[in-house]
Amino acid sequence: xxxxxxxxxxxIPYCLHLADTTLILSHRNSEWCGHGPILEQDIALTNxxxxxxxxxxxxxxxxxxxxxxxxxxxxLAYLRNPSEFKNHLITERPNEDWAVTVxxxxxxxxxxxxxxxxxxxxxxxxxxxxxxxxxxxxAYHLRWSSEWVIRLGDGTTESxxxxxxxxxxxxxxxxxxxxxxxxxxxxxxxxxxxxLSTIKNNWQQKINEVxxxxxxxxxxxxxPKIGGKLCQHTQYLTDLxxxxxxxxxxxxxxxx
Amino acid sequence: MQVNFxxxxxxKIDKEIKIEPKDWMPEKYRQTNxxxxxxxxxxEIVGMLPEGAWITRAPSLKRKAILxxxxxxxGGHGLYLYSAAETLGISRDEMTDQLLTGKAKYSSIFNYxxxxxxxxxxxxxxxxxxxxxxxxxxxxxxxxxxxxxxxRICKEESFHQRQGFEILLVLSQGTDEQKAMCQDAxxxxxxxxxxxxxxxxxxxTNSDQSIKWKIKRKSNDELRQQxxxxxxQQIKVLNMTLPDADLKWNDERKHYDFGAINWDxxxxxxxxxxxxxxxxxxxxxxxWNDGAxxxxxxxxxxxxxxxxxxxxxxxxxxxxx
Numbered sequence: 001x002x003x004x005x006x007x008x009x010x011x012i013p014y015c016l017h018l019a020d021t022t023l024i025l026s027h028r029n030s031e032w033c034g035h036g037p038i039l040e041q042d043i044a045l046t047n048x049x050x051x052x053x054x055x056x057x058x059x060x061x062x063x064x065x066x067x068x069x070x071x072x073x074x075x076l077a078y079l080r081n082p083s084e085f086k087n088h089l090i091t092e093r094p095n096e097d098w099a100v101t102v103x104x105x106x107x108x109x110x111x112x113x114x115x116x117x118x119x120x121x122x123x124x125x126x127x128x129x130x131x132x133x134x135x136x137x138x139a140y141h142l143r144w145s146s147e148w149v150i151r152l153g154d155g156t157t158e159s160x161x162x163x164x165x166x167x168x169x170x171x172x173x174x175x176x177x178x179x180x181x182x183x184x185x186x187x188x189x190x191x192x193x194x195x196l197s198t199i200k201n202n203w204q205q206k207i208n209e210v211x212x213x214x215x216x217x218x219x220x221x222x223x224p225k226i227g228g229k230l231c232q233h234t235q236y237l238t239d240l241x242x243x244x245x246x247x248x249x250x251x252x253x254x255x256x
Numbered sequence: 257m258q259v260n261f262x263x264x265x266x267x268k269i270d271k272e273i274k275i276e277p278k279d280w281m282p283e284k285y286r287q288t289n290x291x292x293x294x295x296x297x298x299x300e301i302v303g304m305l306p307e308g309a310w311i312t313r314a315p316s317l318k319r320k321a322i323l324x325x326x327x328x329x330x331g332g333h334g335l336y337l338y339s340a341a342e343t344l345g346i347s348r349d350e351m352t353d354q355l356l357t358g359k360a361k362y363s364s365i366f367n368y369x370x371x372x373x374x375x376x377x378x379x380x381x382x383x384x385x386x387x388x389x390x391x392x393x394x395x396x397x398x399x400x401x402x403x404x405x406x407x408r409i410c411k412e413e414s415f416h417q418r419q420g421f422e423i424l425l426v427l428s429q430g431t432d433e434q435k436a437m438c439q440d441a442x443x444x445x446x447x448x449x450x451x452x453x454x455x456x457x458x459x460x461t462n463s464d465q466s467i468k469w470k471i472k473r474k475s476n477d478e479l480r481q482q483x484x485x486x487x488x489q490q491i492k493v494l495n496m497t498l499p500d501a502d503l504k505w506n507d508e509r510k511h512y513d514f515g516a517i518n519w520d521x522x523x524x525x526x527x528x529x530x531x532x533x534x535x536x537x538x539x540x541x542x543x544w545n546d547g548a549x550x551x552x553x554x555x556x557x558x559x560x561x562x563x564x565x566x567x568x569x570x571x572x573x574x575x576x577x
Contacts, residue, residue, distance in 0.1 A: 023317075030311045030320075033327050034304035035539065037547020038554070039335055046328040050321060057317050074316045098550050154560065155553025162549065240312075247315035247373055254431055256315040256373075256423075 007190065008066050010183035011124070014193060015066070016076065017086035017181065017229055019059035023077060025091040025108060026052035027240060029101070037098055044144055048105065051137040058130045078248035082238045089228040090173035092237040099152060099162040100169050106145035107170065110206045111177045112138045114199035123191040146210045153214025160215065167219050175224035177203070269470050274400035277343035285469055289399050290344050291360075292471065294351045297337035298362035300330045301355075302536050306370040307379060315373055322419050323376060329412045336408060340401040356541050363387075364522070365452050367530030374427055374434075374441035380420010382442070382449040382487070388413045389479050389486075390453070398470040421490065428494045435496075442491070443499040450514070451522045453480040459519075481511050488512050 029049035036042025060073035090108065095101045116138060119131035152159040178196045180188075187193035211218050227233065247256070261280040268275060275281055304327050311327065314320035338348045354360035365383050370376070391413060394406040427438040454460055454476040466472040474482075484503075491498050502515035524530065 027312060030324055033311055033324065034301075034308035034331070035543045037543065037550035039301070039331055039338075041550075043328055043331045043335070046324060046331070050324055050328070053317065053321050053324065057321070060317070077317055078315075098547065151557040152550065152553050155557045156549070158549050159553030159556075243312050246313050251431065251433060254315075254434060255426060255429075256319055 007187060007192065010186045011192065012063055012066050013086065013181075014183045014187055015059050015063035015127075017183075019056045019063060019076070020085045020087035021091055021228075022052040022059065023056035024085070024087040024237070024240065025104075026050075026056060027244060028091065028093075028095055029105070031095055032101065041148075045101070045105075048141050048144070051134075051141065055130065055134045055137070058133075062126050062130070074248065078245045082233050082241055083231050085233060085237060085241070086229050086231055087233075087237070088173075088176050089225050089234065090170065090176065092228075092234060092240060093170075093173070094236060096169065097162065097166075099159075099166040102145055102148045102152065103163065103166040103170055105141065106149045106210070107174050107177075107207070109138055109141040109145050110203050111174075111199075113142050113206075114202045115177075115194055115196075118194040118199060121191075122193070127192065149210055149216070150214040153211070153216040163214065163216055167216060171219040172221040172223055172225045175221055176226040176228055179226050179229065181229045269398050272470075274403060275398050276400045284465070285471075286344050288466060288469070288471060289402060290341055290346050292466075293337055293341040293344075293399075293402050294346070294354065295361050295363075297334045297341060297351065298355045298360055299366065300334035300337060302362045302366045302540060304330050304334075305536055305539055306366055306368070306532075307376060309370055310373060310376050313373070314376075319376075319423070326380075326416050326419065329416065333405075333409045333412070336405040337402075340399075340405045343401045352544065356537070356544060358528070358537070361526070363452060364525040364530060365448050366536060367525050367533045368444070368448050369532050371444070372437050372441060374424065374437040375445070377420050377423030377427060377438065378441035378445040380416050380418075381424055381490070382420075382445045383452070384413055384417040384420060385487070386449045386452045386483050388417055389483055393473045393479065396470075396473055421494075424494055424496075428496055438494070439496050442494075442496055446487075446499050447518065447521075448525075450480060450483070450517055451525075453477070453483065455519070455522070484512050484514050 026049045029045050029052070032042065033046045033049070034042065036045060056077070057073055060076045063076060064071040064073055088108075090104060093100075093104070112134070116131040116135040120128050120135060122128040122131065149163065153163045154160070178200045180196055184193040184196070188195055207218055247254075262282065265275070265279070265281055265285075268279070275285075307323060307330075308327050311320065311324050314323050338351060341351060342348060351360065355362065365386075370379065388410065391406050391410050395403055395410055397403045397406065424438050424442070427434040430438075457463060457475045457477045460476055463472065463475060467475070487498065488503065500515045502513060504513055506513045525533070528534075
């Protein structure tokens, strides 16, 4: 008999939320592979996609151990429906253009940087270890994306306009980073999850700092979109998963 | 004393001393290397497309990670090769322009479509397998920067070939549908892979001089034969078949005989009439045109920084928090 794992009713959805978010953003970034504007940057964004995929795998594998023998990372990624995914909505948005892609990465990497800096102190040893390992990767993601936000913001008139448009496109999607789900509130009592309210200011400060150098104007949302963690998604996620899950769904129970 | 540059050049070739960027070289040698290295670089970049199409659909997270890393490696190979070609006095932008205007070629194999997941296996096993034979030879090519780029590339390519074979191996031991998918991909990629080595020696216009200058070390037909002999052994492990009724061991030659290659098809694809020539070039043009504003902004920003920073540059543009 397997011992029931304390907090697993909260810990499992928490891990899935973290895993889904990194998987879906990895997927979006990977769509650029072979199509980037500069060969070096194509390679750089693919690196980020690979890192995020690695983080997703660590988190799915951990969730699977909590869920029991019949689960594994692929079942969790490939055989759940859109209505079971818990990723942030910002990650499922289409790439649109390089400006939106880079800005989204910057928002997300800034968030991940402060988030993992806290999660590495989690009382859950596995999550702490994943956070610690991922933090080193995120330092690079943050440096790369900040540099590109600045370069494009302060580049040409055209690039500045495209970046400012990206700010507009993404303005409703960043508040969700800081909304606590029920499981996060529960897990916080045992110092497992991160108190998101404590990192919001740092995040905003980082954005302001980089935007000042990039000569960009930050826009606050009046209608934040925050359903992702509650499994309320856009059509974009359905389309993404139809593509991603096609082989597992078409040929069930096959080994690849 | 009058130095005869050409004799010096030929004596280096003779003594297996690499030719380096600042050395004197015949103009034809320079042009041949530019043509070959840039075509090779373009092949890596265009080669990202057929496999890149399956990254989002890879059937497991492990396969996705491997494929993503593999396609990224190809981008990296393109980068080393463009750099090697630049040492001969051509810029990357000029080479890109030659690709996009159709002046420069890339390997015709990438003008075939990747229709199923098994194609990821067949491309790795057959296409990378054929490429490796050529590239192992090129590790000893006479132009130094090209030879050194090849040494690095070969290490990664052998991993690519193994991962391709492993995809096929798993499929070959899978369900009936997976086995059929595996055989179908081998059937479609086999002949185009044989064509990768180029025209037969009697038809190959660039070969003789390239062998004299040790740019190439083996003829197209020698490499093709080596590939066939290798594949015949490996297909047995997969328990699949190669789509050639004429394949049989020739005890006199100590090699496998194989059937006639459809050279009409080969030349059609080279001339731009293959199944995906237009799609591949359109994808490259789109990436290049859509990315123009990014490249312009990067240049404009770098110029601004140069002007505004008379004092020594500080580490990076910003501190990470």
